[in-house]
Amino acid sequence: MNDKISEIIAAYLSGEILPEGKRQEVEAWLRDHEGEKEIDALRGLFQSARLVKQTPGIRGEAVMQKIEANVKSRRVGKKLSIRWKYSIAATVAILLCCVLLYKWLGSNQENQVIPRDLQQGVNGYRAHLRLSTGEVLELNKYDGKFIREDSVQIENVNSTLMYKSMDSVAPVRMEYNTLVIPRGTEYNVVLADGTKVFLNAGSEISYPVVFAGDKREVKLQGEAYFEVRKDERRPFVVQAGDVRIQVLGTSFNVTAYPERERIETTLEEGKIQLTNGKALVEVTPGKQAIYNKDEGVFEIKCVDTKLYTAWKDGYYKFDQMSLEEIMETLSLWYDLVVFYQNQHVKSLEFTGRLRRYDKVENLFEKIEQTGLVEFEVNGKNVIIKEK
Amino acid sequence: MKNSEEIILLFMKNERQGFRLLYASFYDPLILFGTQLLGDAEEAADIVQECFVDFWANRRFNGLRGSLEHYLYSAVKHGCLNYLRNTRRREDKHDWIREKLYDEEQAIDPELVEKLYRTIEALPEERRRILHMVCMEGMKYQDVANQLNISINTVKTQMGRALQFLRKELKDDEYLTLLFFLEKK
Numbered sequence: 001m002n003d004k005i006s007e008i009i010a011a012y013l014s015g016e017i018l019p020e021g022k023r024q025e026v027e028a029w030l031r032d033h034e035g036e037k038e039i040d041a042l043r044g045l046f047q048s049a050r051l052v053k054q055t056p057g058i059r060g061e062a063v064m065q066k067i068e069a070n071v072k073s074r075r076v077g078k079k080l081s082i083r084w085k086y087s088i089a090a091t092v093a094i095l096l097c098c099v100l101l102y103k104w105l106g107s108n109q110e111n112q113v114i115p116r117d118l119q120q121g122v123n124g125y126r127a128h129l130r131l132s133t134g135e136v137l138e139l140n141k142y143d144g145k146f147i148r149e150d151s152v153q154i155e156n157v158n159s160t161l162m163y164k165s166m167d168s169v170a171p172v173r174m175e176y177n178t179l180v181i182p183r184g185t186e187y188n189v190v191l192a193d194g195t196k197v198f199l200n201a202g203s204e205i206s207y208p209v210v211f212a213g214d215k216r217e218v219k220l221q222g223e224a225y226f227e228v229r230k231d232e233r234r235p236f237v238v239q240a241g242d243v244r245i246q247v248l249g250t251s252f253n254v255t256a257y258p259e260r261e262r263i264e265t266t267l268e269e270g271k272i273q274l275t276n277g278k279a280l281v282e283v284t285p286g287k288q289a290i291y292n293k294d295e296g297v298f299e300i301k302c303v304d305t306k307l308y309t310a311w312k313d314g315y316y317k318f319d320q321m322s323l324e325e326i327m328e329t330l331s332l333w334y335d336l337v338v339f340y341q342n343q344h345v346k347s348l349e350f351t352g353r354l355r356r357y358d359k360v361e362n363l364f365e366k367i368e369q370t371g372l373v374e375f376e377v378n379g380k381n382v383i384i385k386e387k
Numbered sequence: 388m389k390n391s392e393e394i395i396l397l398f399m400k401n402e403r404q405g406f407r408l409l410y411a412s413f414y415d416p417l418i419l420f421g422t423q424l425l426g427d428a429e430e431a432a433d434i435v436q437e438c439f440v441d442f443w444a445n446r447r448f449n450g451l452r453g454s455l456e457h458y459l460y461s462a463v464k465h466g467c468l469n470y471l472r473n474t475r476r477r478e479d480k481h482d483w484i485r486e487k488l489y490d491e492e493q494a495i496d497p498e499l500v501e502k503l504y505r506t507i508e509a510l511p512e513e514r515r516r517i518l519h520m521v522c523m524e525g526m527k528y529q530d531v532a533n534q535l536n537i538s539i540n541t542v543k544t545q546m547g548r549a550l551q552f553l554r555k556e557l558k559d560d561e562y563l564t565l566l567f568f569l570e571k572k
Contacts, residue, residue: 058429
C-alpha cells in the first residue's frame, strides 16, 4: 500500500467526499483485498466509531459522575461491613440460628443446581392459557402448533403466542383469554392488534381475543413490558390493580405484583396517562410513575429506564439497589425463598448487571465477589449472610 | 506511553484526579475497542464503565503487574468475550457478530483488534490526535485542519500515514505468528 492509495482509502473510510474516479479506485482496491483481516479490522474501526457516535449518553460528564457514584457506593458498603465485623458475638449467634434454620428448611430438599429452561420453568412450572370456554391449555404441549379460538388463530412458537384474526368483521361479543406465567418462567404474546407484550415471571394477563369497540383493554397482574401498536382511534388501556394506564402507542413497563405495595409504570417512548379513578397523571419518556397502594397517590420520578426494562432483553441491571429489592426480582425468576441473616444485609446496596439466563449460582458468585455477603443455597432456599 | 505512569501516580495522590485523567486518556478508545468486538456501543460502554469502577473501587492501581494499557485492554477484551459467550437472548442481535467471532473463515480476531487499538495508542501524538478527531468526533478533514491550524493536506497525509502504519503493524504481526507457527512444527 503506497502513500497515495493510503490517503485515498483513509479519506474514503472517514466519509470524506471523493471525486468519482478516486472513489471507484478505492472500491476496486478494497474489493481486491477483501477478506484480509487487517483491512477488515481497520474498516471495523471506522464503522465502530460511527456506531459509538450514534449512541447517545455513553460518553461525557454524566458517565464520569456515574462511575464515581458507583465507586463510592461500593466503598461505603465495604466500610460498613468492616465495622460490622466487630460485633462478632451477635453475628455468631445469628449465624447459629441461620445454620439451624437452614438445616431445618433444607432437610427435605435436594441440594441441586437449579436448571434454567425457558419452556418449562423451574420445578416443572409451565405457562398456561385459559380460553374463553374455561378450558386450560399447558402451552408447552402445543409448542409450534396452532390453537383455534373461534375466528382467531393462535400461533404458539418460541415462547410466544400470536393472535391472528381470521374475520375482518369485529365480533359482537368479546371473548377473553388469560395467559398465566408461573414463577421461574416467561412468555410473550402478540395481541390481535399487533401489540407486543413481554411477560415476566409470576404474572397474569387477560385480554380480548379480538379487540372490539373504541378501546383496547387488558388486565395485568405482575410485570410486563408493552410495545403498543399505534392506533389513534382506539386507545390502549392496561388495568393494573387500582391503576388504569391509557396510551395511544408507546413502549412501557408495568410492575404490579399484588403482594408489593407499589405499582410502577416506566415509560420508554411516547406518552401515557395514569389514573386511579381520582387522581390523573401524565408521564413522559424517561420517567416512572409510582403508585402507592395504601396512600392512593402517584409519584413521578426520573429514572434510567433500562433498570426497569432490561429483563426483557435477557439481563438485569441494578443501580445502587438494596439487596432486598434485588432478591425480590431474582426470586421470582429463579423461584427462590430468601432468608437474610439480619436487617442490615437487606439494606446493602449493589450496582451491576446480571445475565438472566445464567445459572443462579453464577449470579450469586458475582454478588459475592464484592466481598460483602455470602450465599448459601439449598434447593429453593437461599440464606444470605454478611461476610 | 500515553500518560500511563502519570495516571497511576495521580491515583495514589488524589484518586479523583487520577480517575479524571484515566477517563480522558482511555475511555473513548476503550469503548471503540469494545464496540468493534461486540458490534454494540451501549453494551461496550457498560463493560468499560464496569472495568473503570472495578479499577478504582478495588484500587487496582496498587501493585499493577504489567502496563496500565495492557491491563485495561485485557480487562475490556475479556469482559466482551465473556459477554458474547454467555448471553443467550431471545432476540439475539449479537448472532451475526458471534458467528463472525467463531467462524474460522472470516473470523474477527480479538487479538488482532486489540493490537490495532494498542498500535493506535503508539502513534505519534499529532497523528493519533487527528485520527481521534476524525474517527471519534466524526469531524470533517476541513474542520480538523481549522481547529489544529494546519492545512487540509496535512490532515490528508497524516490520516494516510496512520492507516498505512496500522496496516503494516497488523500485517507484520500476522507474519510473525505464522513464522512462529512454522518453526514450532
